[in-house]
Amino acid sequence: MLNETGILFDxxxxxxxxxxxxxxKEVNNxxxxxxxxxxxxxxxxxxxxxEEYGEIYTRKLCMHCNEPACVSVCLVxxxxxxxxxAVVYDADKCIGCRYCMQACPHSIPRYEWGTTKPxxxxxxxxxxxxxAGKLPGCVEACPxxxxxxxxxxxxxxxxxxxxxxxxxxxYQHIYGLEEAGGGHVLIISPVxxxxxxxxxxxxxxxxxEFTMRAMEKIPSVAIGGGLFLSxxxxxxKRKNELAKEKKSTNGKENI
Amino acid sequence: MKINDILKPxxxxxxxxxxxxxxxxxxxxxxxxxLGLTTNLHDSVPWGLWIGxxxxxxxxxxxxxxxxxxxxxxxIHKYEPLVRPAILTAFLGYSVVVCLLVVxxxxxxxxxxxxxxxxxxxxxxxxxxxxxxxxxxLILEFAxxxxxxxxIKAPIKYLKxxxxxxxxxxxxxxxxxxxxxxSLYLIVPGKLHPLWYSSLLPxxxxxxxxxxxxxxxxxxxxxxxxxxxxxxxxxxxxxKMDILSGASFAVLIALIAGFLLKIYDFIDNGKLPLLTVPxxxxxxxxxxxxxxxxxxxxxxxxxxxIEDKKWMYLTSICVISGLVLNxxxxxxxxxxxxxxxxYFPSFDEISITMMLVVLAIFAFxxxxxxxxxxxxxxxxxxVNENGTAKSKQIILSERYE
Numbered sequence: 001m002l003n004e005t006g007i008l009f010d011x012x013x014x015x016x017x018x019x020x021x022x023x024x025k026e027v028n029n030x031x032x033x034x035x036x037x038x039x040x041x042x043x044x045x046x047x048x049x050x051e052e053y054g055e056i057y058t059r060k061l062c063m064h065c066n067e068p069a070c071v072s073v074c075l076v077x078x079x080x081x082x083x084x085x086a087v088v089y090d091a092d093k094c095i096g097c098r099y100c101m102q103a104c105p106h107s108i109p110r111y112e113w114g115t116t117k118p119x120x121x122x123x124x125x126x127x128x129x130x131x132a133g134k135l136p137g138c139v140e141a142c143p144x145x146x147x148x149x150x151x152x153x154x155x156x157x158x159x160x161x162x163x164x165x166x167x168x169x170x171y172q173h174i175y176g177l178e179e180a181g182g183g184h185v186l187i188i189s190p191v192x193x194x195x196x197x198x199x200x201x202x203x204x205x206x207x208x209e210f211t212m213r214a215m216e217k218i219p220s221v222a223i224g225g226g227l228f229l230s231x232x233x234x235x236x237k238r239k240n241e242l243a244k245e246k247k248s249t250n251g252k253e254n255i
Numbered sequence: 256m257k258i259n260d261i262l263k264p265x266x267x268x269x270x271x272x273x274x275x276x277x278x279x280x281x282x283x284x285x286x287x288x289x290l291g292l293t294t295n296l297h298d299s300v301p302w303g304l305w306i307g308x309x310x311x312x313x314x315x316x317x318x319x320x321x322x323x324x325x326x327x328x329x330x331i332h333k334y335e336p337l338v339r340p341a342i343l344t345a346f347l348g349y350s351v352v353v354c355l356l357v358v359x360x361x362x363x364x365x366x367x368x369x370x371x372x373x374x375x376x377x378x379x380x381x382x383x384x385x386x387x388x389x390x391x392x393l394i395l396e397f398a399x400x401x402x403x404x405x406x407i408k409a410p411i412k413y414l415k416x417x418x419x420x421x422x423x424x425x426x427x428x429x430x431x432x433x434x435x436x437x438s439l440y441l442i443v444p445g446k447l448h449p450l451w452y453s454s455l456l457p458x459x460x461x462x463x464x465x466x467x468x469x470x471x472x473x474x475x476x477x478x479x480x481x482x483x484x485x486x487x488x489x490x491x492x493x494x495k496m497d498i499l500s501g502a503s504f505a506v507l508i509a510l511i512a513g514f515l516l517k518i519y520d521f522i523d524n525g526k527l528p529l530l531t532v533p534x535x536x537x538x539x540x541x542x543x544x545x546x547x548x549x550x551x552x553x554x555x556x557x558x559x560x561i562e563d564k565k566w567m568y569l570t571s572i573c574v575i576s577g578l579v580l581n582x583x584x585x586x587x588x589x590x591x592x593x594x595x596x597x598y599f600p601s602f603d604e605i606s607i608t609m610m611l612v613v614l615a616i617f618a619f620x621x622x623x624x625x626x627x628x629x630x631x632x633x634x635x636x637x638v639n640e641n642g643t644a645k646s647k648q649i650i651l652s653e654r655y656e
Contacts, residue, residue, distance in 0.1 A: 043298070069442050075380035076365075076372035095368050096361020098301035099379050103442045107594075110298050111361065113291025118361040199445060207442050211378055214438045214457050218381065222427050229328050229423045236330040 004085030005130060006184030007139060008155040009059055010162065011196070012169060013146035016050055016057030023141035024048045027126060044112045047123040048138055051197060056189075058196045059147070061138075062087060062108045062123040063176050064184035067206035070100035070109060079120070085152065085184045086125035094120060105180040105202055125184065152184065159188050181206025271613050278610020281603035282358070290361060293603040297596070302586060304600035305359040308608050310436050310582035312352040314460070315575065317468025319345025319393060320429035321505075327422045334498055336491065339400060339628045340479070341472050346393040347615040353386065354611055378438045385432030392425035400626050434461040440585060446593040450529055450540045451585050453520050462516065463547075466509035467578035469502050470551075470571040477568045483623060491629040500561050506574060507555040514548050536592065539584055547577010 018037040024047050025032070034040035038052050048061040064087045070079045071087060078093035079100055096118055101109045112118035126136035130149075134140070139149040148155070156177065163170045175187040179202040187193070194200035285293045296303045318341040325331050326338050357363045369383045396418075399411050414421075437460030440447050453459065476499060483489035521527050530537065551573045560566040591597055600608075622628060 072374075072376045073379060073442060075374055075377040075383060076368045077374040078372075093365075093368060093372055094362060095365040096363075097359075097379060098361065099377075099439070101298065101301035102446075105443075105445055107299070107446075111301065113297060114289060115291075116287070116289045118289065201445060203444070208376065210441045210444060210454075211438060212376070213454065214434075214441055215376070215378065215381070218431060221430060225427045225430060226423060229324070229426055233328045233330075233419060233423070236328070240330050 004083075004152050004184065005125075005150060006064065006085060006152050006155055006186065007125070007136065007147055007149055008159055008186045008188070009147045011056060011058050011146070011187065011189035013144045014050070014057040014059070015144055015146075016052060017143060018050050019141040019143055020048060020059065020138035020147060021046075021050050023137040024123075027129065027137035042108065042110055042122075044110045044114075044119075044121040046110075047121065053191075053196055056191065056196065058187070058189065059138075060108075060197070061185060062125070063106050063179070064123075064125055065105075065180055065206070066183055067181045067208050068183075069103040069105055069180070069207035072208035072211065073099045073103040075099070082124075082127045082131075084125070084127055084130050086127040086130070087122075088124045088127050089120050089122070091119040103207065105207055106199055155186055159186050162188060178204040180204075181209075271617065274606070274609050274613045277606040278613075281606040282610070285358060285603055285607065286363070290359075293601065295598055295601040295604065299594040299596045300587075300590075300598040303598055304587075304604045304608060305355045307583050307586040309352045309355055309359075310586055311579050312348045312355070313433065313436060314464040314467050314578050314582060315471040316345040316348030316352075317429065317433060317464040318472040319348075319468070320389075320426045321465055321468055322472065323396065323422050324426045327419060328426070333501065336495060336630055337472055337476075337498060337502070339397075339630065340475065340623075342393055342396050343619060343622060343628055344471065344475060346390070346397060347618055349386065349390050349393065350618075351611045351615050353390070355608065358607055378435050378441075382432050382435050382439070385428045385435065389425060389428040389432065392421055392428060395421050396425065400628065404626050430461065433464045434458065436460050437585075443590070446590055447585065448536045448589040448592060449524075449526055450536055451581075451589045453524065455516065455520050456585075458516060459513065459520075462509055462513040463578055463581060466506045466513065467574050469506050469509070470574035473499050473502055473506075473567060474571040474575060477564070477571075479623075479629070483620070483629075488624065489629065491631045494564065496562065496564070499567060503555055503561050503567055503570065506570075507552065510548055510552050510555070510574070514544075514552065517544075517548075536584075536589065539580070539588055543577055543580040543584060546573050547580060551577070 016038065021037045021040070024030070025045075028047060030045045030047070033043060033045050038050060040046055040049050042049055042060060048059055051058055051060060064085060066085075068079070068081065068087050071081060074094075075097065076093045076095055078090050078095075080088055080090070082088045098111060098120075100120060101107075101111060108122050110121045112121060126134070126138075129136060135149050139147045148158070150158075156174070159174045159177075163172055163174070169190060171189055171192055173188075173193065175189070175193045175198055176183050176185050179199075181204065187198070189196060192200070281293065290296055294303060318337070322334055322337050322341040325334050357366050360366060369380060374380050395414060399414055402408070402411050402414075434457035437456035437458070440452065440456055441454065444452055476494060479489075479492050480494045483492040485492075521530075530540075551570045554560050554566055554570045554573070560570075587598060
């Protein structure tokens with residue numbers, strides 16, 4: 001996993017220019033959705049947004065979890081982890097149940113509600129570009145290096161160093177390192193993350209674990225249930241037979 | 256029945272035709288325009304009435320497996336007359352659920368994908384397969400009724416041989432998917448309101464479906480006794496109070512078990528303080544517990560009331576309403592606060608749902624009229640000895656018309 005790649009986003013360096021937003025639209029061939037990029041929000045045609053909180057700017061995008069809820073819930077396996085660590089989607093497999101949207105702890109996936117052949121839409125960390133040796137669009141466009149791309153272990157190291165070397169400037173937490181089991185997008189910020197609209201109460205346990213605890217009981221329920229019911233079938237049948245026999249012998253005695 | 260009789264308008268016929276016509280239009284719009292224009296679903300509310308109704312439909316169809324198990328596994332033959340109505344109810348209930356699931360799918364043309372594309376870690380995958388397997392079980396369980404009517408005896412022999420394994424499989428598939436509907440929400444601890452979120456959700460769903468499924472059969476028996484009279488050519492549809500009292504007692508036990516589990520869950524997870532927080536969720540939770548659990552437990556605890564038709568009818572309605580409220584709370588209202596949006600279903604969502612319910616009721620009546628769905632204890636026993644007894648019955652009823 002540590003050889004996988006991701007993005008480190010430093011809120012203190014972001015000037016809110018919107019270059020990442022524009023580039024994202026360009027590389028994904030997405031139509032314009034809002035005149036003012038600061039007022040836009042994630043949608044089927046917007047995979048990343050820049051948000052303004054007073055004088056602070058931050059970004060929202062898919063966090064590319066290590067153990068994604070969306071991947072675990074997709075019944076046909078339309079959402080998968082790429083070898084780069086990105087969470088990618090295959091529209092040809094998708095049946096459109098939208099469980100991924102329901103399950104995502106960050107509420108990221110969006111849907112093409114307006115069409116009769118809808119797809120799930122979200123950031124795929126420019127998986128094709130990365131595999132071709134290029135940078136993700138948003139990272140390439142960023143003029144201030146607020147977003148940097150690299151191997152996960154290196155990014156974690158950089159983030160930790162920044163928090164340590166400038167403790168006054170940074171809120172001492174790397175968002176995305178442990179949230180929902182951690183992911184491939186790390187964010188460091190001068191203020192607590194709930195002030196920037198991030199979901200802050202996430203467990204450090206990967207979300208699929210919550211389901212697995214129930215799912216792993218299925219084999220024992222099936223086998224145990226089968227044995228129990230078979231035993232009950234035989235026992236109650238025998239009991240009825242015995243009762244019948246007793247009845248008939250009693251009847252004979254009476255005669 | 257003559258054509259004139261069929262065409263003679265009655266209040267319910269007119270209402271049904273209107274509902275089905277509207278539903279057909281809505282279905283056409285939903286498939287030609289897509290989900291966005293015809294539903295009130297959006298990115299913050301990806302699941303709405305259709306999924307909520309699926310939970311309700313599956314929960315209320317639970318008698319299909321509980322009664323089959325009671326009679327065929329536990330050999331309590333007193334409940335024999337309930338087996339066929341319960342299986343038919345379950346089958347029609349599941350048909351509605353499957354239709355709604357397909358309507359709800361964004362890409363209904365890909366509905367077959369789960370058959371070949373597997374992700375065994377997905378609860379949805381498990382539910383899909385259990386639904387397929389259990390519907391097959393229901394068809395196998397009901398097949399003898401259809402075959403008897405057409406006097407095709409050869410397959411009945413084979414069905415009889417496999418009948419017990421089929422019933423056991425049915426109980427297991429039901430247990431798994433009834434509980435798994437609760438497991439669907441285990442992955443959203445941060446989104447579902449803590450009054451409903453619990454690691455015990457699958458167990459809550461399972462116990463509540465047993466109580467509500469049986470209540471549905473009790474409720475249905477009352478409607479059938481009233482609507483399917485001898486005058487209309489139905490037999491053995493009269494109320495069998497001793498059987499229904501027995502079923503009511505099982506409801507009482509399931510309700511108490513469910514309530515105790517809920518208390519344990521609240522104490523164990525320190526959720527008791529939530530009950531004093533004034534909010535819409537809290538009020539809805541109280542309403543759900545009061546109507547669905549406390550009032551029925553109170554009513555069923557009085558022996559006099561359990562033997563009284565009127566009270567039993569009322570109690571069954573309470574338990575059913577409790578399940579409806581619970582499933583809607585888990586699937587819609589319990590998620591509203593975290594999504595930040597209030598959702599109310601659109602006209603098309605409601606009309607398609609209502610159309611399917613009306614069609615299911617119509618199908619129930621049609622099947623009950625033409626096949627031996629209602630049997631008395633005696634005739635059931637005589638069939639075991641002589642397979643033709645039942646088909647004779649139907650001929651009689653047809654002549655009556």
